[in-house]
Amino acid sequence: MLKRFLLVLLLSTPLVGVASSGGGHLEKANVDVSNTASLQRGARNFMNYCSGCHSAQYVRFNRLGADLGLSEAQLQDNLMFAAERPFDTIQVAMPAVDAKRWFGQPPPDLSLIARSRGADWLFGFLTSFYQDDTRATGMNNLLLPGASMPHVLWELQGIQRAVYRIENDAAGNEHEVFDRFEHTTAGSMSTEEYKEFVRDIVTFLEYISEPVKLERIQLGIWVMFFLLVFFLFAYALKKEYWKDVH
Ligand code: HEC
Numbered sequence: 001m002l003k004r005f006l007l008v009l010l011l012s013t014p015l016v017g018v019a020s021s022g023g024g025h026l027e028k029a030n031v032d033v034s035n036t037a038s039l040q041r042g043a044r045n046f047m048n049y050c051s052g053c054h055s056a057q058y059v060r061f062n063r064l065g066a067d068l069g070l071s072e073a074q075l076q077d078n079l080m081f082a083a084e085r086p087f088d089t090i091q092v093a094m095p096a097v098d099a100k101r102w103f104g105q106p107p108p109d110l111s112l113i114a115r116s117r118g119a120d121w122l123f124g125f126l127t128s129f130y131q132d133d134t135r136a137t138g139m140n141n142l143l144l145p146g147a148s149m150p151h152v153l154w155e156l157q158g159i160q161r162a163v164y165r166i167e168n169d170a171a172g173n174e175h176e177v178f179d180r181f182e183h184t185t186a187g188s189m190s191t192e193e194y195k196e197f198v199r200d201i202v203t204f205l206e207y208i209s210e211p212v213k214l215e216r217i218q219l220g221i222w223v224m225f226f227l228l229v230f231f232l233f234a235y236a237l238k239k240e241y242w243k244d245v246h
Contacts, residue, residue, distance in 0.1 A: 029123035031203040033213055039068050042204025045197060047079045047090075049152055050110065053099065056090040058111040059208045067211060103148040114209035119202050126153065126198045130162040130181060142178060157194045158187030 032038065043064060046056075061084060065075045072086060080086075082093065092107070099106040114122060125143045129151035132140035139154075141147040142162065151157075160183050164176040189197060207213070 026120040026124045029119040029199060029202050031119045031199060031206050033203060033207045034217070035203065036069055038200050038203045039207055040070070042200035042202070043068060044078055045201045046204050047081065050201070051090055051092065053092060053094060053107040054110045055092040056111045056208055057109050059090050060087055062086040063211065067207070067214065105148060107149065110205060112209050114202070114206040119206050122202045122205060123198055126201065127195065128181070129154070130160050131184060154187065156187050156189045156197060158183050159185040
């Protein structure tokens with residue numbers, strides 16, 4: 001009985017995970033934190049398009065340089081725009097009080113956002129801003145309804161509107177369900193280019209949320225390798241010992 005209960009519990013946990021992340025049909029972000037080129041592009045995009053409002057207070061520039069393979073000069077030229085020093089963290093120029101007045105709430109620090117939201121959610125969030133004239137920003141977001149963040153990447157993505165279809169629920173009541181997006185204004189990038197652009201940012205956010213992940217994966221491979229070799233020796237030894245017993 002207990003076994004069956006545990007089994008049910010085990011099988012249902014992943015489902016609970018999906019349910020709580022809201023909307024089970026998120027497109028996969030497919031980020032790869034070991035892709036240094038993608039990380040470098042993501043860091044640059046983040047500094048250009050996000051750091052004006054969002055800080056990343058656990059990220060130091062010199063650590064970033066070391067992990068992303070950038071020299072101090074490259075760091076200075078490409079990522080550090082304000083008068084920062086290499087051991088500074090990514091701060092935001094906008095005072096929190098102003099931010100609260102302008103947006104209703106200060107833009108959150110993004111150091112750990114990939115851990116709380118997950119890469120797929122972030123990818124979905126940055127691709128699902130749509131036109132909504134009832135909002136002050138003229139935009140809304142499918143994954144964060146009523147978001148006070150403007151669509152800062154609209155010039156790249158263009159502007160899209162949400163198309164809904166009518167569905168009946170079990171009780172026979174009609175309601176609108178999101179169906180798809182349709183472009184109303186083209187951006188400077190194609191849909192695929194824009195997805196790549198967003199994927200790079202999400203890769204960067206994933207990396208900063210756990211900078212040691214790269215090392216951990218490498219260490220993990222070594223540990224597996226060691227265990228394999230150890231197993232071969234242990235097995236040979238066991239055979240040797242038991243030869244006389246049989
Ligand atoms: C003009 C200021 C501004 C810029 C630039 C900006 N954001 Fe935001 N962002 C906000 C505000 C304000 C919120 C709070 C939205 C809310 O909760 O309604 C927010 C919220 C978010 C959230 C949701 C956090 C959560 O879990 O609720 C994410 C993720 C995010 N921003 C990512 C980004 C990324 C990535 C960029 C760069 C491409 C960016 N933002 C650029 C203002 C900005």
